[in-house]
């Protein structure tokens with residue numbers, strides 16, 4: 001096994017353990033292997049190990065490597081976890097299966113229009129800026145409920161759940177708890193939260209999707 005395949009197995013078993021410690025099963029939690037900055041050669045061993053669900057944060061970078069990999073491997077599910085500009089929506093809808101970063105009406109409408117045009121139906125997560133950080137994407141917690149409602153009714157999107165990236169210096173627990181409480185109030189099942197440093201904590205707070213990059217692929221050469 002390659003190093004990445006070993007690390008994938010260890011991340012999966014840590015998810016299974018965290019899930020069972022909290023009365024859930026490992027397959028209640030979808031592991032999204034975040035392959036941003038890694039090329040097809042680095043991703044292949046993880047696909048060979050049976051991983052099907054991957055995350056990327058840039059449309060253009062993903063468009064450079066995933067069409068080829070999708071031809072080689074069946075059943076890949078691609079999640080866009082980074083910010084999306086409306087001028088990239090067409091490419092994003094063509095390539096991805098799930099979008100985690102919906103946070104404004106203009107984007108929600110563009111996605112909905114483009115899905116109709118391409119006759120593709122992607123699930124979306126609404127990103128919530130739980131720490132109200134000025135530089136960070138996402139709707140503010142106070143605006144989330146109304147925005148989710150507009151995504152559903154005005155834009156006709158299939159909202160799967162909420163997503164957050166807690167502020168770097170904070171303990172993530174309160175952010176995960178807030179996201180969960182908001183999702184419950186909106187009757188949303190999906191919770192996309194938890195990265196390499198805190199995915200077990202996220203599972204303990206009810207994450208349904210964890211986005212894990214460096215713990216599987218190793219350290220990235222440059223921060224993204």
Ligand SMILES: *Cc1c(COP(=O)(O)O)cnc(C)c1O
Nearest residue numbers: 034057081195196211212213214
């Ligand atoms: C890069 C990234 C991750 C994965 O980060 P790691 O710390 O490498 O696990 C998760 N979520 C988002 C939105 C990211 O951009």
